Amino acid sequence: MADIPYTIISTGSKGNAVVINDIVLIDCGVPFKSLAPYYKKLKLVLLTHIHSDHFNKTCIRLLSEERPTLRFACGKWLVNALIECKVPKANIDVLSSGTIYNYGSCNVIQFPLSHDVPNCGWKVHFPIGKVIYATDTNNMNGVSALNYDLYLIEANYVDEEIEEKIRQKKAAGEFAYEVRAQRYHQSKAKCDDFIYRNIGRNGKYEYMHCHKDEDDEEA
Numbered sequence: 001m002a003d004i005p006y007t008i009i010s011t012g013s014k015g016n017a018v019v020i021n022d023i024v025l026i027d028c029g030v031p032f033k034s035l036a037p038y039y040k041k042l043k044l045v046l047l048t049h050i051h052s053d054h055f056n057k058t059c060i061r062l063l064s065e066e067r068p069t070l071r072f073a074c075g076k077w078l079v080n081a082l083i084e085c086k087v088p089k090a091n092i093d094v095l096s097s098g099t100i101y102n103y104g105s106c107n108v109i110q111f112p113l114s115h116d117v118p119n120c121g122w123k124v125h126f127p128i129g130k131v132i133y134a135t136d137t138n139n140m141n142g143v144s145a146l147n148y149d150l151y152l153i154e155a156n157y158v159d160e161e162i163e164e165k166i167r168q169k170k171a172a173g174e175f176a177y178e179v180r181a182q183r184y185h186q187s188k189a190k191c192d193d194f195i196y197r198n199i200g201r202n203g204k205y206e207y208m209h210c211h212k213d214e215d216d217e218e219a
Contacts, residue, residue: 003129003149004020004126004128004129004131004149004150005021006018006019006020006021008208009038010029010030011209014053015029015030015031015034015053015056016029016030016053016209017029017034017035018152019038020124020126021128023041023105023106024043024045024046024108024124025038025039025042025044025045025046026045026046026048026122026133026152027054027055027135028045028054028060028063029052029059030056031058032056032062032063034059039067042070043103043105044070044071044072044108045060045071046073046124046133047072047074047078048113048121048136049077049078049115049117049118049120050078050081050117051117051136055081057081057085060072060082060085061085061086064086064091068088071091071092071093071103072091072092072093073092073093073095073101073108074092074093074094075094075095075097075118075120076094096110097110098110106125108123108125109122109123109125110123111134111143113137114137114138114141115184119137121134121137123148129148129150130145130148130149130150131148131150131151131152132145132148132153133152133153133208135152136184137154137184137185137186138183138184138186138190139186139190140153140191146198146200147199148198148203150204150205151199151206152205153186153194153195153206153208154185154208154209155186155187155188155208155209156181156186156188156209156210157178157181157182157185157187157188158187158188158189159188159189162178162181162187165178166178166182185209191207
């Protein structure tokens with residue numbers, strides 16, 4: 001199989017959006033101007049959950065206005081939010097987990113992910129290869145993606161590093177926001193375990209949604 005073209009526009013708490021094979025956008029948590037080089041070629045938008053770094057309401061509204069025939073696929077938990085963004089009901093596809101949906105240029109499969117709100121990941125099958133995307137989850141339990149060509153999987157933190165930061169902050173009487181990251185996001189160790197159990201000889205992977213210290217972001 002040939003390499004699957006992809007562009008990570010943004011990943012992490014500041015925003016999430018990935019364009020795959022020029023035609024599929026997964027997540028839309030960035031300003032509309034970030035999509036300027038890509039949105040005219042898009043055929044499908046796959047959405048995961050309601051958090052603003054994955055679901056930028058203004059961007060989705062503008063994208064729908066600029067591309068009035070563009071399809072938006074999601075779980076049932078995002079339908080009302082899309083309608084509030086003025087996406088036409090006729091352009092919204094409500095997909096169920098585990099079912100293969102054919103969009104002509106690709107097939108897509110949704111699978112559930114554990115988070116603090118309803119969330120899902122996506123498998124996208126193109127003629128040139130297969131992609132799996134999963135972020136904002138504590139684990140990949142029950143998910144399989146054997147011999148996929150591209151893995152876009154959350155590796156939010158290193159266990160030893162984040163545990164030390166939590167210990168230091170608790171000892172200093174400070175709020176440790178890292179506790180929430182541990183509860184609702186996936187460690188690099190879990191990511192690596194999933195990739196190594198599934199990836200084939202020619203597969204590629206990218207670490208997604210990597211944790212950054214708030215102090216570092218402010219610097």
